[in-house]
Amino acid sequence: MLRPTVLGLLLACAVSLSSSAVILENGMPILWAHTTGQVTDLPTQNGILTPDPWHYLHRMSLYRLAIAATDPFMGSMGTNATDSPLWGLPLQLGWMLTSGRLADPTGATTCGLQTGDTMCISPQSWWGCVNYFVSALPFLSAAQQGFIGPGVQVQMQTPAGVEDFCTTYADCTTRYPDAMAKWDGLKAATDSPLPDNEKKDSLLGLYWAAQMASTHASSACNARKSHYSSTEVSFADSWLNSAEYVSAAHFHSNLENSAMFISPLPSRILQEGDSAPNIADLSADENHTLSIFSWMKSINSLLGGTLVNLWQRAMCSVTTREKGREMLGQLLLNPGFATSTFLSIVTGMSTSYITGILFPSN
Incomplete structure (x- = not known):
């Protein structure tokens, strides 16, 4: 596989022109059918797997292989083939492709542009850089833990002249020990004897801890923000900030849930003046999502980080996390749900949590 048809290439170019983000093709992530489901289809050198994470289909293949390898351990997530929380990651990557966010923002090359290699992920793209930390790192961990096969060794390819990305398990562990340790820790969690509902919540908590550790490690990408408008940078910061809420609520990022939250994201890079x-050229849903992201970031900044802290403290049990997930859905997907309602509920939930600590019931 790993060879998109002309139709697929045209699709990748054309969908970015639509009025809302296109993240699914026949119910699966964009160009999923052109990725490989076999480790042996990836390039090798001297017995070592050498995928190219700067090629869209290779990076998407890393997700496909990781999902397939870990699915047997994800029974607590549900009975559907798309219930693994890892499905949110390939959908994110597909959105980045169709919205033009993987292309070279400097204009120095045609990487990722319709006039160049549409499957190219530019190492100058902030979005492509951040996504590297939630694609390459978990795959390297999965290979090290034996999920991909016994004794499989991996070294990621890097573009010429690019040296600021770790490429092996040992390299990434040295540079980002916290992120790699958290991805490694997922294997032990899959063997937990807890009942399925508690195991699911625990596993989602560990998964999001690993994803957030990767996201925090991706601060190494920050210099690349200078290639974008201040409006796009503000959105990027809001997008990162939103992950704090989703993570604390142990959001079940399966295919269906993730599609609902990713499809209203802006279908093009934002420019000054947006x-x-x-x-005008974004849908009502996209405009609503951008407004909510901006509001959450602004309120959190005004409160000195208190909103995130209140939310994290409130998400202290399986029950409150379930309510939190429902509330996030209302806030992001229901234009009629007032932001003041969200703020008052979060404050109330957090107050109850603090009261419970100070005055525990007998």
Whole structure:
């Protein structure tokens, strides 16, 4: 596989012109059918797997292989083939492709552009850089833990002249020990004797801890923000900030749930002058999402980080995390759900949590 048809290439170019983000093709992530489901289809050198994570189909294949390898251990997530929380990651990557966020933002090359290699992920792309930490790192961990096969060794390819990305398990562990340790820790969690509902919540908590550790490690990408408009940078920061809420609520990022939250994301890179909710060429859903992201980031900044802290403290049990997931869905997907309602509920939940600590019931 790993060879997109002309139709697939045209699709990758054309969908970015639509009025809302296109993240699914026949119910699966964009160009999923052109990825490989076999480790042996990836390039090798001297017996070592050498995938190219700067090629869209290779990076998407890393997700496909990781999902397939870990699915047997994800029974607590549900009975559907798309219930693994890992499905949110390939959907994110597909959105980045179709919205033009994987292309070279400097204009120095045609990497990722319709006039160049549409499957190219530019090492200058902030989005492509951040995504590297939640694609290459978990795959290297999965290989090290034996999920991909016994004794499989992996070394990621890097573009010429690019040296600021770790490429092997040992290299990434040295540079980002916290992120790699958390990805490694998922294997032990899959053997937990807990009942399925508790195991699911625990596993989602560990998964999100690993993803957030990777996201924090991706601060190494920050210099690349200078290639974008201040509006896009503000959205990027809001997007990162939103992960703090999703993570604390142990969001079940299966294919269906993730599609609902990713499809309203902006279908193109934002430019100076774009001001939600009044961006004419974006859909009402996209404008709403951008407005909510901006509001959450602004309130959190005004409160000195208190909103995130309140939310994290409130997400202290399986029950409150379930309520939290419902509330996030209302806030992001229901334009009629007032932000003031969200703020008052979070404050109330957090107050109850603090009261419970100070005055525990007998």
